[in-house]
Amino acid sequence: MSTLIVDSFIGGGAYGQVHCAQWEGRKVAVKKFLMAQDEVRQAAIQHEINILQCLADRHIIQFYGTTYHEGQLVLIMDYAEGGSLHRAIEARLIADWPMKTRIAQEVVRGLAYIHQKDILHRDLKSMNVLLTRHMEVKLCDFGLATVKVRSASKSTSSAKGTTRWMAPELFTARPKYSTKSDMFALGVVMWELAADCTVPFREQIDNYTVIGLVKNGEREELPGETPLDYRRWVKRCWDQDPAKRPEASEMVTKYDKLDYGVGLSDRECGSDLSLTMTGMTIASSGGEGAKRPNSDTGQSYEEISVLLTKANAGDTTAQVALAVYYEKGIGVEKSKMEAFKWYLRAAASGSTKAQFKTGSCFKYGCGTVRNHAVAAYWLQQAAEGGCPLAQSELGWMYQNGLGVELDHNQALLWYHKSAEQGDLCAQNSLGLMYQKRSGS
Numbered sequence: 001m002s003t004l005i006v007d008s009f010i011g012g013g014a015y016g017q018v019h020c021a022q023w024e025g026r027k028v029a030v031k032k033f034l035m036a037q038d039e040v041r042q043a044a045i046q047h048e049i050n051i052l053q054c055l056a057d058r059h060i061i062q063f064y065g066t067t068y069h070e071g072q073l074v075l076i077m078d079y080a081e082g083g084s085l086h087r088a089i090e091a092r093l094i095a096d097w098p099m100k101t102r103i104a105q106e107v108v109r110g111l112a113y114i115h116q117k118d119i120l121h122r123d124l125k126s127m128n129v130l131l132t133r134h135m136e137v138k139l140c141d142f143g144l145a146t147v148k149v150r151s152a153s154k155s156t157s158s159a160k161g162t163t164r165w166m167a168p169e170l171f172t173a174r175p176k177y178s179t180k181s182d183m184f185a186l187g188v189v190m191w192e193l194a195a196d197c198t199v200p201f202r203e204q205i206d207n208y209t210v211i212g213l214v215k216n217g218e219r220e221e222l223p224g225e226t227p228l229d230y231r232r233w234v235k236r237c238w239d240q241d242p243a244k245r246p247e248a249s250e251m252v253t254k255y256d257k258l259d260y261g262v263g264l265s266d267r268e269c270g271s272d273l274s275l276t277m278t279g280m281t282i283a284s285s286g287g288e289g290a291k292r293p294n295s296d297t298g299q300s301y302e303e304i305s306v307l308l309t310k311a312n313a314g315d316t317t318a319q320v321a322l323a324v325y326y327e328k329g330i331g332v333e334k335s336k337m338e339a340f341k342w343y344l345r346a347a348a349s350g351s352t353k354a355q356f357k358t359g360s361c362f363k364y365g366c367g368t369v370r371n372h373a374v375a376a377y378w379l380q381q382a383a384e385g386g387c388p389l390a391q392s393e394l395g396w397m398y399q400n401g402l403g404v405e406l407d408h409n410q411a412l413l414w415y416h417k418s419a420e421q422g423d424l425c426a427q428n429s430l431g432l433m434y435q436k437r438s439g440s
Contacts, residue, residue, distance in 0.1 A: 004069050004076070006030060009435075011084075023076055028064065031075040044143065049075065051142045054117055059110030061130060061140040080138050082131030085189075086198050089126060090429070091400075099135070100193045101230060106137035107189060112248035114139070115179045121145050122177055124185035125165045126192045146177065163207040164188070164200040168215045169242055180242035187237025187245075191219075194226045194234070196364075198425065203389065205422040221328070224336060224366075304331055311342065319346035320354050340367030347378060352385035359390065363403075372403030383414060391418035392426035399433065408433070 007020040016033040023030075033045055052063035052075070062078040085103065088094055094103065107129055114121060121128075121142065128141040144161060161170065167184035169176055192198050200220050201210045217240050222231055239245050304325075310318035323342035326335045340361045346354030359378030362371045376397050382390030395414035398407045412433060418426035 004030065004067060004074070006032075006069055006074075020079060021076070023064075027079045029061075029077050029079045030069070031077065032069065033073045033075075045073065048143045048145075051119060051145045052077075054119065055114065055142075057110065057113040059106050059137050059139060060113060061138045077140075078138065080130035080140075081133040082135055084127050085129035085131060085137070085192075086126035087432070088131055088135075089192055089196060089198050090396075090425075092196060094135075094193065094196075097225075097227060097230075101227070103131075103135070103137055104190050104193055104230070107139070107186065108248055108251045110137060110139040111182060111186060112252045114145070115182070115248050119145055120177050120179065121182050121185075123161045123165075124182055124189060125162050126189055126198050129189065161185075164210055166214070167238075167242065168217075168240060171211050171215055178242060179247060180245045183237050183245045183248065184242075186248070187234045188220075190230070190234045190237065191222060194222050194230065195220065198428075202423075202425060205424070224334075311345075314349065316346045316349045316351045316354065319343075319349070320351055323354070323357065336361075336367035338367075347381070352382050352387050352390075355379075355382035355385065356387045356390040356393075359393065363393070363397075372397070374403075376403035383417070386421075388418040388421035388423040388426070391415075391421075392423045392429070395426060395429060399429070 003023075005022040007022065010018040010020060010029065016031050018029055018031050021028050021030045049066060055063065061080065064076040064078075066073060066075055068074065082088065094100055107124075111121065111124070119142075121139065121144070123141060123144040124139075128139065130138040130140050132138065165185040165188045167181040170181055188200055191200065201213060204210050204213070219238055222234060226234075233246070233251065236244065236246050307318050307322055307325075311322045319342045323339045323346065324330070325332050326339035326342065328334070332338075340358070343354045343357040343361060347358040355378050359375045359382060361367050362369075362375035362378065364370065376394070379390045379394045379397065383394045391414045395411045395418065397403050398414065399411035400406070404410075412430070415426045415430040415433065419430050
């Protein structure tokens with residue numbers, strides 16, 4: 001095999017490291033393995049090679065072969081100049097819906113291809129989706145992939161994959177993998193694209209809590225501006241019942257025929273400054289004369305009325321609770337503008353959680369106009385109050401010079417504070433900054 005010149009480090013995988021390299025006059029990526037001393041690891045490496053040799057599609061990373069470099073086994077593959085989808089989302093490089101839906105479509109096509117080859121990926125997530133210079137999708141990292149058993153879903157004694165992308169049926173004593181568990185992970189990747197967020201259930205630090213939520217049918221919320229057809233596909237992909245999830249081949253056939261225009265905003269849906277429940281409206285003055293709801297909305301008339309009275313009287317806990325109700329549509333008509341109004345009132349009174357939410361509203365233009373400088377102000381208030389999510393967001397703003405002056409030292413400072421409290425996103429960003437030798 002031709003001379004291989006290994007260059008810079010890209011990242012780590014399940015069994016080795018990935019580097020840039022020069023091979024036969026082209027830039028490639030090489031996955032380096034330490035010489036395995038045990039049969040289990042040797043078998044795992046050979047398994048990945050066997051899978052890669054079966055695949056040849058424009059949306060799958062191209063595998064060229066293996067060789068040895070300085071005594072280490074290496075796999076030679078295409079180099080994806082655009083890096084991972086994970087990093088692109090983190091850097092806010094995928095800003096508009098046409099690009100988001102096109103990238104999602106290409107992930108679907110890659111998944112449909114491997115499923116047609118009777119191969120399950122089993123670890124689909126944004127980190128395992130690469131992008132070329134032209135932002136074309138290439139699925140990668142088939143270290144956990146397996147050949148599908150035609151007669152039944154594969155059953156193993158323990159689940160493999162990444163917890164926050166795994167389907168509920170995998171959190172059992174004998175998890176059953178199928179194309180439908182890959183489709184669940186696809187739904188989470190589509191959520192990552194829609195939400196501009198790479199950590200599902202980010203507010204939950206403990207993975208065991210996430211497992212409980214997913215098993216109970218809890219899912220992340222999609223942003224209000226998510227196109228309706230895109231939203232429907234995501235909902236189908238992460239249905240609790242595997243039988244109700246689509247196959248990738250069905251999505252390939254139907255996906256690009258649908259309307260992916262921007263979904264209805266709160267303003268278009270109507271967002272009057274009152275609490276609207278099924279069969280009643282509680283006015284901002286306290287809801288006198290309102291009728292009781294005709295059906296169960298999850299919160300009683302009395303609870304909402306008391307909450308509103310306390311919020312209007314300046315109770316910050318009630319203001320935050322009311323904002324959450326509006327944000328989630330709990331017992332009231334969902335409204336970003338009303339949620340923002342109550343978060344802002346509570347933020348001005350010193351609520352750290354409300355300050356973080358207010359900063360996020362200004363950063364993303366949720367319920368108010370987008371203003372990065374004002375966003376940075378409120379995130380700074382929340383970060384100084386000890387909120388790890390605000391600290392992570394503030395670190396990102398300093399790292400990218402958004403709303404504040406570019407300052408990698410400040411970015412590292414706030415990422416450190418957030419990471420010390422267990423924020424996964426901050427830990428990842430901190431690692432990437434040190435890897436690139438940003439800051440001091």
